[in-house]
Amino acid sequence: MAIPAELRAQLQTRVIDTTHSPELRLQRLVELVFQPEGLALQYDTGATLSVAEVWQQRRANCLSFTLLFVALAREIGLDARMQEVGQVVSWYQDQGLIFTAGHVNVGLRVGGRHATLDLDQNVLYDRRGPRPISDRRAIAHFYNNRGVEHLAAGDYPAARAYFDAALQMDPRFVATWNNLGVLESRVGDNAAAARDLESALAINGEHAPALSNAVALYTRTGDIPHAARLQKKLDRARARDPFYQFMQATQAERSGDYAQAIHYYRNALKLYDNAHQFHFGLARAYFLSGDNRLAEREMERARQLGDNERQRALYQAKLDSLRRLQARRPSH
Known part of the structure; x- marks a missing residue:
């Protein structure tokens, strides 16, 4: 979340030096991030980038935007935090409906009022809505996303490195345990895949992706009774979702x-x-x-x-x- 020197200088001249009002500083920060004479930030669902990379490339997904905006908001003296939504559904014209387990956005407290800032305007939150999370958990999201990108590309060593980094940030990050299970399954280590998926389910026994992957794994390896038990749990979880x-x-x-x-x-x-x-x-x-x-x-x-x-x-x-x-x- 380190802010590049050039961006920090712009933040000083265009935001901090112009006003002491928190509300006006927030307004100037939004202008700096989105207006053409600033970053002119563009939304890109595939851009899991660091703050420095967002500055260089001028694009970000929700996670990268959250890391960037929280870092900048704190730099100008605002009370900003990362927030997590357990599940969301998003609408995209080119991709249709996308269901996502795990979404992050910005939480702000300005002038005694709480506000949420989300780069994705076509998103439906789950019933619990956004919840504050630690910086370490937000960074775990970042490493997990990077790992998923490498997993999809077939670069398993890089994926494993990112997943390990995510778990160092947050050992209870269920999505990463699930993704590690998928990785181990793809490389043929069914025992390791089972351990990882069971680790995910020990943290959240109703985590549908882990349940689904575990059912597939145990079915494939011939442990039909175990698969059947987990399938019942998956069916119950889906019925409540x-x-x-x-x-x-x-x-x-x-x-x-x-x-x-x-x-x-x-x-x-x-x-x-x-x-x-x-x-x-x-x-x-x-x-x-x-x-x-x-x-x-x-x-x-x-x-x-x-x-x-x-x-x-x-x-x-x-x-x-x-x-x-x-x-x-x-x-x-």
Whole structure:
């Protein structure tokens, strides 16, 4: 999280020297980070970069942005911290829906008020929302992400080095134990893979990725009773997970099985009723199945729960379209 000298100098002249007001310093910092005459920072989901690398490349994902912004905010005297969200769903036009276990953003306390700053504006947090974490855990996220990138590229020694570094930062970082299990499985060391996955489950017995990977491992190695026990735990965890239900709903919707989509969307809403995205999905499934009345009801609920005026206006436009369709239908 070290700040490069040139960036520190800009921070001094463009933020610190201009005002003593915490609110104005925060505003100037945001301008420095995002405006063209500053860093002109661009969002890049694949850019797991250090603070210095973000400065050089002018791009960052949520994690790198959080490390950068917290470092700069502290430098100008603000009370800033890293925050973690256990699960999120993000929406990207080019990649569709992405479910992520683990997300970080910035927590600020300015003028007695708390605020959250998130680079990803298309994200739905889990029901617990952001929680403060230590710098060491945030850095564990960084090393874990780097390890995953090398794992995906087939560079197993580099992946292992990053995973080891993550666990040095936080020995209870479940995602890294799970990823180490995947790595060991890929290199053919099933015993080590089992140890790593069991380490993950000892920390969090309902960690779905570790449960899923353990089921696959024990099935492959012939330990069917163990796999069956873990499969039951995985099924129970998924039944309680609104995001899993939501992802199943979207998959059913894409395949044209609207009755199944409605089933899963309703399950998701039983677990997380305040997510406007879930109501919108259910409205869509009802509409595609031919039930405009229920589609209108769910669209209205989505509109009421929208995060901001722009979102609510979009839902209102869709709601108006539905009502026009309803009005055109012949009455019996």
